[in-house]
Each structure stands twice: as C-alpha cells, then as structure tokens.
C-alpha cells in the first residue's frame with residue numbers, strides 16, 4: 001500500500017449499464033495484482049432500511065468487492081431513499097451535497113489503499129442540484145474519468161456524447177471499458193470497432209456478461 005492511492009471517477013453511458021459491475025471487476029483485478037483497492041459511491045439513490053440503517057445495493061456490492069469490509073457510511077456519505085434522479089430525491093429529503101465532505105471521505109480511503117474508484121450515478125451530466133452535476137463532482141475531486149460503455153443498441157451515440165462532455169468539462173479521460181451488459185448484442189465486433197475508432201482514450205478491456213469476480217482482460221489506466 002502507498003499513501004497516495006491512485007483514484008478514478010467511474011461514469012457510464014447511462015444508468016443500469018454496468019458501472020458498478022465494472023467497478024467490481026476492476027477492484028477484483030487490482031486485488032489479484034496484490035493492490036489494496038476500495039470503491040466509493042458517494043451519492044446513492046435507492047435504499048433498503050436494515051435495522052434503521054439505509055443500505056444501497058451498489059454500496060453493498062462495492063464493499064463486497066473491496067479489499068476489506070468498509071462501513072456503508074464510509075463508502076456512501078449520501079444515501080437517499082428513492083431510486084430516482086438524485087437531485088429530485090435530495091430536494092425531497094432536504095439534503096445538500098457537500099463536495100468537501102465527499103473529498104474528505106475519499107482522502108480517508110486513499111490513505112488506506114493503493115487504488116480507489118468513485119462511482120457516479122447514472123451518466124456524467126446527471127444533476128446533483130440546480131447548479132451542479134457529477135462532472136462538477138469529478139472536477140472537484142480532481143479525478144480522471146473512466147467511461148463504462150454499456151454495449152447495447154444506442155450506446156455509440158451515448159458514448160460519443162459523453163466523450164464530448166468529458167472534454168468540454170475539462171476532465172482528464174483516462175480510459176474506457178466496453179461492458180457486455182447485453183450478452184447477445186447484434187454485430188458486437190463492428191460496434192466495438194466503431195467505438196475504438198472514435199474514442200480518443202485507451203480501451204481498458206472488454207468485460208463479458210458474467211460474474212465480475214471472474215478474471216477478465218481488464219486493466220487500470222496507466
């Protein structure tokens with residue numbers, strides 16, 4: 001372990017396209033390489049109530065894939081009740097997202113790890129309030145971005161729009177992952193080649209449909 005863990009922000013082409021799945025696969029890959037690896041999901045929308053404590057499913061999956069068991073509050077400082085757009089639930093619950101608080105939590109994990117991944121919610125421009133979105137959070141945390149492309153019909157447009165947003169918002173684009181969220185996508189190879197020809201960042205791997213704990217050809221950015 002070193003004291004300046006490398007960290008990345010994980011965004012995706014949409015909600016439900018495999019950001020958490022790929023984050024778990026990356027955590028497993030890092031751990032297999034002998035690294036201490038954790039993930040955060042700083043803003044989660046949708047929670048079960050267990051013994052009076054809220055628990056989000058992504059939070060639980062990320063904890064299970066990390067090097068050591070973390071407390072849900074360490075991973076997810078803002079756990080909102082309803083599984084809808086975070087700025088809407090936050091408004092309902094009277095919650096304001098304090099970026100400095102999230103940065104503090106990230107620093108605490110970085111001090112214990114070699115690698116920390118920070119998963120957004122939905123896509124890059126999902127709002128957090130009237131003025132800020134997840135791209136602003138990635139900027140505030142000074143994190144390079146990994147884009148997860150959920151390989152299904154429509155993903156080319158969503159991926160290329162996200163690439164433009166990464167650039168115009170001044171973020172560093174560290175790499176992208178093709179995630180086979182749909183196991184039988186028609187013309188997969190041509191779709192992948194189209195993305196490879198147009199995305200100006202390294203392809204970090206193609207994650208097959210399956211268990212994120214299974215070894216796959218997937219790497220962290222250089």
Ligand SMILES: Nc1ncnc2c1ncn2[C@@H]1O[C@H](COP(=O)(O)OP(=O)(O)OP(=O)(O)O)[C@@H](O)[C@H]1O
Nearest residue numbers: 015016017018019020021121122180181208209210
């Ligand atoms: N490569 C894959 N193989 C098998 N199942 C997958 C794969 N990728 C995603 N899934 C499944 O698809 C669903 C959506 O994936 P996931 O929860 O990772 O999406 P997400 O992008 O993190 O969504 P959110 O915006 O809610 O955080 C989950 O049930 C997940 O297990």
Ligand SMILES: C[C@H](N)[C@H](N)CCCCCC(=O)O
Nearest residue numbers: 015045083084085121122126
């Ligand atoms: C609740 C869900 N699973 C995600 N965490 C939040 C997705 C917000 C999407 C907002 C939008 O782009 O319309």
Ligand SMILES: [Mg+2]
Nearest residue numbers: 019020058119
């Ligand atoms: Mg997720």
